[in-house]
Amino acid sequence: MIDFARVQKELQECGKDVEGSGIRVAPKSDATLARLVGTIPGPIGTPYEGGVFQIDITLPDGYPFEPPKMQFSTKVWHPNISSQSGAICLDILKDQWSPALTLKTALLSVQALLSAPEPDDPQDAVVAKQYLKDYQTFISTARYWTETFAKTSSRGIEEKVQKLVEMGFPEAQARTTLESVGGDENLALEKLCSG
Incomplete structure (x- = not known):
């Protein structure tokens, strides 16, 4: 266990x-x-x-x-x-x-x-x-x-944050979640949806 x-x-x-x-x-x-x-x-x-x-x-x-x-x-x-x-x-x-x-x-x-x-x-x-x-x-x-x-450019992160905001997630939460998963927007979306 x-x-x-x-x-x-x-x-x-x-x-x-x-x-x-x-x-x-x-x-x-x-x-x-x-x-x-x-x-x-x-x-x-x-x-x-x-x-x-x-x-x-x-x-x-x-x-x-x-x-x-x-x-x-x-x-x-x-x-x-x-x-x-x-x-x-x-x-x-x-x-x-x-x-x-x-x-x-x-x-x-x-x-x-x-x-x-x-x-x-x-x-x-x-x-x-x-x-x-x-x-x-x-x-x-x-x-x-x-x-x-x-390598994730900062411009790439901004675009990903914007995409998540357009889906209805708060910007701060989208940014924090993206950072916690190393910029992987699929993992971030998974995490945001399950949270």
Whole structure:
């Protein structure tokens, strides 16, 4: 059985340090805390810098004694993340999980993985091969994917807020909800409708 009291506490802890870490975790809907959305900023000094990456989180019944299931919903070009499904190859999300870890530490580890790819233990063989054989093309491709899939311009956010306001939602609520889901207007709409 999921320890929902602990999940609530973890969400509050994450919320306290959003400005410092840039890491957010929010329920996907108000219906359950077993489905969450995590958001991490791309690490500075990497081809992911400036991007905001969304990660779908599903808590198994055994959480916190079993690791959360995480996968990128934002497309990312990285040897340890599937460019197709967003699956993540990271030991703490498998056999190295410990109940002492939290959703935030797991997301920090995923963010660290963006900084330090491990092409010898790939999730995506095509990306790993490119990383090892043609590093400059890998960097260019990773930057392009970050620009294309992980960056939301402020103009884009304004248009999305306006669209939600036209649907009848208050502007402040639309803006806050959009920010909480990393600018994904479908998730924001889902959240606004279920709230």
